[in-house]
Amino acid sequence: MPGKRSWRKLVKKYQRQRRRQRCAQERDHEQMQRELDPAYQIWMQQQAELEEFQRLAAERQQQDMEEAWLRREALAQRQFRVDLAKRRQEEAELERLREQQFQELAAREKVQRERREERQRMVQEAAAEFEAMMQRMHDFLENAEQRSPPPDLQRVAETRPEEKPCEFFTRTNSCRFGLHCTFNHKRPMLARILLIRHFFTHPLLHSDVHKEYATADADLELNERDLRNDYDEFFADVVPELEKFGRILNFRAVRNTLAHLRGHVFVEYEQERSALRAFINLQGRYYASRRLNVEFSNLKTWRGAVCGM
Ligand SMILES: [Zn+2]
Numbered sequence: 001m002p003g004k005r006s007w008r009k010l011v012k013k014y015q016r017q018r019r020r021q022r023c024a025q026e027r028d029h030e031q032m033q034r035e036l037d038p039a040y041q042i043w044m045q046q047q048a049e050l051e052e053f054q055r056l057a058a059e060r061q062q063q064d065m066e067e068a069w070l071r072r073e074a075l076a077q078r079q080f081r082v083d084l085a086k087r088r089q090e091e092a093e094l095e096r097l098r099e100q101q102f103q104e105l106a107a108r109e110k111v112q113r114e115r116r117e118e119r120q121r122m123v124q125e126a127a128a129e130f131e132a133m134m135q136r137m138h139d140f141l142e143n144a145e146q147r148s149p150p151p152d153l154q155r156v157a158e159t160r161p162e163e164k165p166c167e168f169f170t171r172t173n174s175c176r177f178g179l180h181c182t183f184n185h186k187r188p189m190l191a192r193i194l195l196i197r198h199f200f201t202h203p204l205l206h207s208d209v210h211k212e213y214a215t216a217d218a219d220l221e222l223n224e225r226d227l228r229n230d231y232d233e234f235f236a237d238v239v240p241e242l243e244k245f246g247r248i249l250n251f252r253a254v255r256n257t258l259a260h261l262r263g264h265v266f267v268e269y270e271q272e273r274s275a276l277r278a279f280i281n282l283q284g285r286y287y288a289s290r291r292l293n294v295e296f297s298n299l300k301t302w303r304g305a306v307c308g309m
Contacts, residue, residue, distance in 0.1 A: 133189070134283070138277055149190050149272070156298070159185040171304035173297050176260040191296040192268055192275050193250075196283075199265035200234050200253045201288060202227055204260075239285070242267055245281060246274020252302055266297060266305065 034040045116186035133152070140149050148154070159179065166183035169175040173195050175185060204227045229251065239251060254261050269275040275296065282294045299305055 043136045067299065069160065137190075137280055141273060141276055141280065149219045154191040157172065157187045157189060170300075172254075172261060172264075173295075173299055173305065174256070174260050174264065180262075186298065187299045190272060190276060191298055192272050193297040193299055194267045194275050194278055195295050195297040195299075196265045196268070197293040197295075198263045198290070199238070199262040199287065199292070201290075202230050202263070205255070205257055206232070232293070238265075242278060245269070245278035246271050250302070252305075254305065264305075266299060268304070 016302070023047055028296065034042075101215045136150055136153060140146060140153065159181070161184060163182065163184045166175050166181050166185050169181070169185040173187075174197075175183075234253075237249070239248070242248060242251070247270040248267060249270050250266065252266045252268075254264040254266075255264060256264075267275075267278070269278065279294055282292050285292050
């Protein structure tokens with residue numbers, strides 16, 4: 001059995017329910033009343049129109065946003081395509097340059113290789129030519145009955161036959177421009193005079209040392225004597241050796257401090273064959289630990305070529 005308290009609780013609950021139902025009924029009634037009111041109906045209509053308007057506005061806004069997005073997207077796509085085309089063009093250009101560089105490098109290398117081969121070929125040819133010439137000289141020397149040398153030994157080698165003769169080379173058999181000289185250098189293949197380049201060496205023949213030494217007359221005199229003594233020693237040393245090949249008419253050393261003339265020695269033999277014998281024998285020989293550089297000379301006068309000694 002429910003007690004007194006729980007009974008009251010039940011009653012209260014029932015009363016609350018009743019109250020709520022009543023309220024709802026009243027509200028429904030009020031609502032119905034309101035809906036029947038024309039003003040309310042107009043208001044409702046306006047509300048509906050407003051809502052519709054707002055819905056349309058929102059829709060349009062959404063549409064605008066979508067269109068804007070599409071436009072941006074299309075723009076981005078186009079930009080992307082432009083960029084891609086540009087990048088491809090740049091890459092193609094880069095590739096073209098790389099290819100061009102490669103071609104140029106290959107062409108340069110080819111030219112260098114050809115030049116190297118050409119130089120090598122010329123060196124080989126010169127060596128072969130030299131060998132052949134030495135052989136002809138030997139043959140001529142061996143054959144005592146043969147009066148005059150073979151034609152190719154009577155030849156005069158010219159560096160630039162079409163140009164004027166080089167004044168320096170003609171006078172001294174030396175030219176500081178060497179093979180780069182624009183004038184013609186003529187050398188005989190055979191002659192009575194031999195030129196041995198830089199044969200006599202002495203510190204005083206180096207101009208800078210000479211200047212340094214020549215501070216006082218006493219020193220100068222002393223050095224002159226020193227140079228003379230050394231030269232006499234050199235003369236006594238080499239002349240007997242050179243006389244082994246034949247009678248010598250002249251032995252002259254160039255007393256000049258210029259690098260391309262320094263210490264040059266001219267040896268004039270009485271006989272061409274003696275000079276030839278000396279030439280062949282001195283090839284590849286060393287003097288004062290320097291390899292001898294021997295050639296034939298067509299010097300006309302000593303005055304132009306030789307100063308002093
Ligand atoms: Zn010259």
